[in-house]
Amino acid sequence: MNANSQPIKLFLVVAFSCTSLLVSLTPVLAKPTQNRSDAKTTVAQATTFNQPPIPLGPPPGGRVRGGAKRGPVGTLAACPPTKPDLTALVPFTEEDNSVINVWAQTTVERPSWFFYVPYTKDLPYTVEFVLQDRDSNEIYKNAIALPDKPGVIRVSLPTTAPALAVNKQYRWFFTINCDKQKNSPPTFVEGVIQRVELNPATVKELQTPELLKRYALYGQKGIWYEALMTLAELRQKNPQDAALQAEWRNLLGSIRLNDIATEPLLLETPSSAK
Template sequence: MKSNLQPKKRFLVVAFSCTILLVSLTPVVAKPTLGSLPSDDYGGLRLRADVKTNLAQATAFNEPTIPSGPAPAGRVRGGAKRGPTCPGTVTKPDLTALVPFSEEPNSVTNVWGQTTVEHPSWFFYVPYTKDLPYEVEFVLQDQDSNDIYQKAIALPDKAGVIRVSLPTNAPALALNKQYRWFLTVNCDQQENSSLIFVGGVIQRIELKPAALKELQTTEPLKRYAIYAQNGIWYEALTTLAQLRDQNPKDAALQAEWENLLSSIHLNDIAAEPIISEKP
């Protein structure tokens, strides 16, 4: 699908529209104690009863410092009070990117997170369903605003959280470079003003050797804690989503998911279902 929004225009939309999101955010900094997490064999994907009681308090996301240089301005909500909103979302949260965000004194909203993998995944809350005639597209750009990946996104059967993954045949993210991403929704193909979007910046980094070694020898729940402790948002979220997909009735994992999203002030999305954990 060819987007109506050209690469340079996408960048300008983000720069000018990010001022409409007025959210006050205090970064949540916590240091989880990895030793307190369950040591059971997570191959069976079961948690002990005592672990379930304390799991939601065991881990919180340790938000890293915004990198120096141009602000990673973006937009975490697709429909703001003074911006366009697609029909069909009157009683639902707006289109939302599941990613940390913070507002600067000059009203610029930073939407930024770190990954350690070449082909990461993004998660979005989408309030629109497949019965609506909307065009949805995910776009990834390099530091020069060149599109390096585009994908038409099929709307789900019901409102909820979807996953968009960068496929292995797409260009890999280079270390220490920033990339800009967008998810756009075109409510009316005849009117560009009906296009709403979320967008932000992702940067691939390397973990410290000690954390990397621990990741290679531990079970998924502890891997999630290591990622969260080291401020690696994308792998923390993806790991926890995969655990929930394999354990859909596990109340402890649901509580941990809600705790993670609430820690970045996305409380209204925390209880929304994950529609499909498949890439």
């Protein structure tokens, strides 16, 4: 063997060893990782909320944020200012004439509303949820308990309340009175909800047991209340899931409520005051 053959032989041994190592690693590197977040991430990337246009007729108007309001001359709102303010988790539009329209759709007879409440139960404030038909007739009214800490609470229409009729609009109010004598104006939010029917093909798709798929379908069809409710239920079942937290931020960010997206979700809070 000459002097040059030893380096060549060593090079071939090293090259063969590296090739063998790469071959042995290839199946590991190429094999897709099966974990809990795969499906969530895929759905999150594909989910968009398609806000439907405002229905024909008088614009719904409304108020998505509470905040301190001045009352009659010489009086001030009793509710202290907070940041964020009382907020309804509902889509809204701002028109050229500075009119805000707070409006969204549901498919169920008795939906749930979500509100960010900045005040807590240790304060002597009274809270009320009211639902009216289009002629301002009261459909449902209930006193609401303030939460233990500031956060997002759920208010659901109970089975004892009248069911929402299809294609009819209803106006809701969520009001906090911070003055026992009610001499000062309350802080409140309000908007319009309309129940609609989905086509049979979509109804069949929604029969899937996978909540993430249901959430995505509701978002694509512009059904706000069920999209929000489904995602809230998923977060309740998986409170530490980072992918679901990101999707929650994405959904609320899509309706310009980014400041509410990181607030606690208090679904265990009783909705009715004792």
